[in-house]
Amino acid sequence: xxxxxxxxxxxxLSSSLLAVRGLRVAREGQRVLEIEHLAVCEGExxxxxxxxxxxxxxxxxxxxxxxxxxxxxxxxxxHLLEAGDDLxxxxxxxxxxxxxxxxxxxxxxxxxxxxxxxxxxxxxxxRRVDKWLARLGIAHLGARAARSLSGGEAQRVSLxxxxxxxxxxxxxxxxxxxLDSPTRARLLExxxxxxxxxxxxxxxxxxxxxxxxxxxxxxxxxxxxxLRQVGPPEQVFSAPADSEVAAFVGVETVVAGRVVAADxxxxxxxxxxxxxxxxxxxxxxxxxxxxxxxEDVTIRPGDHSSPSSSARNRLPGRITQMGPRxxxxxxxxxxxxxxxxxxxxxxxxxxxxxxxxxxxxxxxxSAVHLISR
Amino acid sequence: MSxxxxxxxRAIDLLLHGDAEVFEITLLSLKVSGLATAISLLLGLPxxxxxxxxxxxxxxxxxxxxxxxxxxxxxxxxxxxxxxxxRSGPLGDLNLIYTPAAIVIAQTVIAAPIVVGLTVTALQxxxxxxxxxxxGLGASRPQMVLALWRExxxxxxxxxxxGFGSIISEVGASIMVGGNLRHQTRVLTTAIVLETSRGDxxxxxxxxLILLLLAYLVNLALTWIQQGGQRR
Numbered sequence: 130x131x132x133x134x135x136x137x138x139x140x141x142l143s144s145s146l147l148a149v150r151g152l153r154v155a156r157e158g159q160r161v162l163e164i165e166h167l168a169v170c171e172g173e174x175x176x177x178x179x180x181x182x183x184x185x186x187x188x189x190x191x192x193x194x195x196x197x198x199x200x201x202x203x204x205x206x207x208h209l210l211e212a213g214d215d216l217x218x219x220x221x222x223x224x225x226x227x228x229x230x231x232x233x234x235x236x237x238x239x240x241x242x243x244x245x246x247x248x249x250x251x252x253x254x255x256r257r258v259d260k261w262l263a264r265l266g267i268a269h270l271g272a273r274a275a276r277s278l279s280g281g282e283a284q285r286v287s288l289x290x291x292x293x294x295x296x297x298x299x300x301x302x303x304x305x306x307x308l309d310s311p312t313r314a315r316l317l318e319x320x321x322x323x324x325x326x327x328x329x330x331x332x333x334x335x336x337x338x339x340x341x342x343x344x345x346x347x348x349x350x351x352x353x354x355x356l357r358q359v360g361p362p363e364q365v366f367s368a369p370a371d372s373e374v375a376a377f378v379g380v381e382t383v384v385a386g387r388v389v390a391a392d393x394x395x396x397x398x399x400x401x402x403x404x405x406x407x408x409x410x411x412x413x414x415x416x417x418x419x420x421x422x423x424e425d426v427t428i429r430p431g432d433h434s435s436p437s438s439s440a441r442n443r444l445p446g447r448i449t450q451m452g453p454r455x456x457x458x459x460x461x462x463x464x465x466x467x468x469x470x471x472x473x474x475x476x477x478x479x480x481x482x483x484x485x486x487x488x489x490x491x492x493x494x495s496a497v498h499l500i501s502r
Numbered sequence: 503m504s505x506x507x508x509x510x511x512r513a514i515d516l517l518l519h520g521d522a523e524v525f526e527i528t529l530l531s532l533k534v535s536g537l538a539t540a541i542s543l544l545l546g547l548p549x550x551x552x553x554x555x556x557x558x559x560x561x562x563x564x565x566x567x568x569x570x571x572x573x574x575x576x577x578x579x580x581x582x583x584x585x586x587x588x589r590s591g592p593l594g595d596l597n598l599i600y601t602p603a604a605i606v607i608a609q610t611v612i613a614a615p616i617v618v619g620l621t622v623t624a625l626q627x628x629x630x631x632x633x634x635x636x637x638g639l640g641a642s643r644p645q646m647v648l649a650l651w652r653e654x655x656x657x658x659x660x661x662x663x664x665g666f667g668s669i670i671s672e673v674g675a676s677i678m679v680g681g682n683l684r685h686q687t688r689v690l691t692t693a694i695v696l697e698t699s700r701g702d703x704x705x706x707x708x709x710x711l712i713l714l715l716l717a718y719l720v721n722l723a724l725t726w727i728q729q730g731g732q733r734r
Contacts, residue, residue, distance in 0.1 A: 193638050216642055224638025230631055233653055242649070243639035290639065300638070 145204075146171045146330050147192065147298060152201030154187055154354075162187050162198070162354045169298065174324055174331040176345030176362075178338060180377060184354040185334040189302045192332060193224050205297075220247055223291035227303045229283035231275040236267070236286050239275050243294045261289040264323065281312035288316075292323065299324075299331045305340065317343060338378060342366070342418055342500045350374050366420065367467055372454065380498065381469035382421035388413050396499065401465035405442050407497035416502040425496035426470035428460055430480055433489040443491045444468060448484050451477070458482075462490045505703065512704035513711060524705065528712050531670065531689040534602050538609035539666040542617045545610075546665070547658070550621025551647055555633070565622065571615025576608075580678030583608040587679060600681035605689065608675035613665035620661030624654040656727050663727070667720045671713060690716075 145168035154162035162184040169175050179185050190196035194203070194215045203210045210218055223243065231239050240258045249257075262268045265285045270278065275286065284304055291299055304320075305313045321344055324331055333344055341348050342362050349359040350370075358370040366383035369375035386400030388411045396407045398417055411417055432445040446464035453459070458477045460470045468490045472482075482488065516524055553565055585591050587599040587607070598604045628650060636646045651658060673691035680687035682696055690713045697706035 190634070193634075195634050195637055216640075219637060220640040222638070223640075224635065226631060226635055226638075228629070228631065230629060230635040232649065242636075243641075246639060246641045246645050294640065 145169060146206060148204045149191070150202050150204075152191065152198050154184070154191060154196065154198045160354055162191070164188070164201075164356050167349065167356060167359070169330060169332055170347075172328045172330055173346040174329075174333055174344050175347050175349060176341035177332065177334045177349045177351055178336065178341045178377075179351035180336055183351045185336070185351055186302050187354075188351065189224075189300050189332065189334050192298075193222060193300055194218055195224075221297040223294045223296035223299050225287050225291045225299070225301045225304045227306055229280075229287035231278070231283055231286055233276055234274075235271070236262070236273050236275055236278070237271045239286050240290045240293050243290060247294075257293045257295075258289075261293040264292070265289045265319065280308055281316060284308060284316060288320065288323075292327070292329075297330060299329050301331065301333045303335055306335070306337070320344070338366075338380065339500065342383070342420070343502075350377065352377060363418065367469065375454075379422060380420045381423045382419075382426070382467065384419045384421075384466045385502070386417055386419055388415045388417055395494065398499070403444065403465055405444075405497065406494040407499050408495045409497075409499035411499055411501060418500040418502060420498035420500060421468065421492060421496060422498075423459065423469045423471040426468060426490050426492045428462065428470050428472055428476075428480065428482065429489050429491065430482065430486060431489065432487055433491075441491050441493055442497070443489050445487065445489050448482060448486050448488055451482065451484055462488055464490055468492075509703035509707045513708035516705060516708040517711065521705075521708070524708055524712070526685065527688050527690055527693050527709065530602065530687075531691075532716075534605045534676075534689060535609060535666060535670045538606045538613055538669055539617075539662065541606070541610045542613040542665050543662055546614050546617030546661075547621055547651070550618040550661075551625060551651075553618065554622045554625035555647070555650075568615050568619045568622070572619045574612060574615065575674070576612055576672045576676075577674035577678065579608050579611045580675035583611060583675065583679045599679060600683060600687060602680070602687055604679040605676050605687060608679045609669040609672065612672060612675065613669045616668055617661050617665045620664055621658060624657035624661060625650060627657065628653055660724055660727050663720050663724050667717065667724075670716055670720070 147169040149164060149167050152162060152164040153160070177185050177188060187196065191198050194210065205218060205221070232242060237258055240262060241254050244254045244257060259268070259271070262271055265288055267282060267285050267289065270282060270286070275283065278286065288304065305317060308316065317340060323329070324344065333341070335341055345362050347360060348362045348365045350357045350365060352373055357374045358365050363383045363385055365374070366378050366380050369378055369381065375381060384400045386398040386405070388396055389399045389404070390397040391411050391413055394408055394410065396409050396411045398405050398407055398419060400419060405419060407419060433443055444462075444464035446462040446468065448460055449463045449467070450461040451458060454471060456474070457471045458474055460472060460477070460482060462468045462470065470490060553561060553568065583604065584599065586593050587596070587604055588594055589599065598607070632653065633646060633650070636649050641649060671691060673695060676689055677692045677695065680689065680692065682688050682692040690709050694706045694709050694713070697703070697709070
């Protein structure tokens with residue numbers, strides 16, 4: 130069984146590039162990490178999300194074999210890793226940390242560092258360094274001293290240094306969290322492109338849900354040292370495994386769709402045969418994720434779908450699930466996809482809501498959060 | 503005052519005309535202290551690295567020993583090394599007492615703890631996550647250590663200069679284990695002591711000026727290193 134309760138499929142095991150099993154890390158007697166099973170598949174971007182102190186960075190260090198767990202085994206391409214394999218394994222991966230941690234040398238030397246550790250011949254080192262400096266848009270910085278760079282430039286060098294190694298697995302530990310928001314957005318976009326072009330197997334640790342949604346093919350939620358849920362982002366965000374996961378992800382409705390029209394910040398997205406209106410920037414034809422927070426959704430009994438009002442999305446559906454969530458009631462409505470709403474107990478009572486009932490879920494176009502895929 | 507001016511005038515005369523004995527004494531000083539510094543580096547760099555990066559029982563105890571060693575009084579070192587090298591001492595058979603080798607040994611005992619201690623400081627000033635980053639880029643342990651040394655190159659150079667500076671101007675140990683024998687173990691400091699005690703100030707001043715110049719050059723290099731460090 131996987132941590133999210135689904136049986137482990139044979140397919141997942143055979144295609145996994147890296148797998149850990151029975152992992153346990155303790156610090157001063159306190160459990161920091163306890164993971165039954167986690168597999169990273171070839172070519173996927175696995176986003177590990179969780180709040181600060183959840184054990185994300187610890188997990189990444191274990192995956193880099195820079196931290197020895199008390200218990201647990203790791204398999205790389207099916208082979209059990211032993212202590213003697215550490216150097217060889219570390220030369221198949223590349224690690225990028227939150228701080229760029231550049232060496233006090235030139236930018237070129239920094240990007241060349243890992244290649245030189247591997248003893249690559251000079252012309253090959255120069256070829257790869259130049260290629261990856263160019264790909265990260267910093268070809269002009271090659272001769273500069275690393276200590277003279279801005280934060281964003283430095284993190285680009287750090288990424289170039291990792292990509293230049295052409296690793297089997299790229300391990301990223303919150304590489305953008307120290308950057309200002311415009312810099313971060315540009316770098317995130319560039320990284321997304323690079324990951325897509327190279328089909329690089331990547332484990333990406335972040336506490337930022339947007340980053341996880343943007344980059345992750347699968348999302349793993351790590352809370353208090355345990356994996357609480359692993360799955361595609363739509364699933365994790367729209368069907369959280371438990372209330373703590375839901376509380377962490379906040380956004381509960383995530384729907385994959387395609388932009389069919391866009392005009393002056395108003396975007397029409399087609400999802401599951403329905404046309405939804407959202408506010409944002411997107412190009413027609415692009416794939417997007419629509420994210421909706423449950424407190425932005427209102428529920429009315431009956432079918433009130435009407436095309437006349439354009440400011441709100443009104444979706445008819447049936448209540449499939451109702452249950453308490455703290456002082457509120459969590460209602461799941463099947464409108465072709467699951468829409469989750471949080472309403473007060475008083476409203477639920479006044480409206481006489483019950484499972485199986487036909488209702489209309491409504492939300493403003495401005496409440497829809499669009500994430501380009 | 504005329505004593506001073508006369509002394510300085512004759513001292514400059516000695517220096518300008520390349521007095522053979524002044525030259526010999528200066529060369530021996532540089533050889534002995536240079537060799538002791540080199541040995542201190544060979545011992546101190548690995549030891550300091552081990553103390554800075556390693557995790558082993560007794561590490562703190564060794565660090566406290568090194569810190570004490572950095573302030574060893576040269577006369578105490580001279581006493582200890584003399585006892586070991588004394589003809590009837592444990593290493594007496596080596597016949598090293600009153601040879602330049604004895605001075606090298608004593609000066610190494612003085613300089614090595616300084617190089618070790620400053621190496622530890624230099625490496626501990628680096629971001630500890632840099633080690634993880636280097637290993638995470640595929641560095642072997644030796645490659646990681648080399649990269650860290652290179653990263654700390656300026657403070658390490660400063661450690662070396664501080665070691666040299668501490669022994670080139672040291673007199674107590676050199677006179678005790680070297681004996682200040684003419685043409686054999688007479689170095690700058692011991693020669694100055696002797697000439698001064700004889701009231702022969704001109705050669706003392708000449709040697710003193712050379713010693714000052716060496717000390718100045720060491721400090722100039724140190725200052726240059728520290729300024730380079732601040733420009734970062």
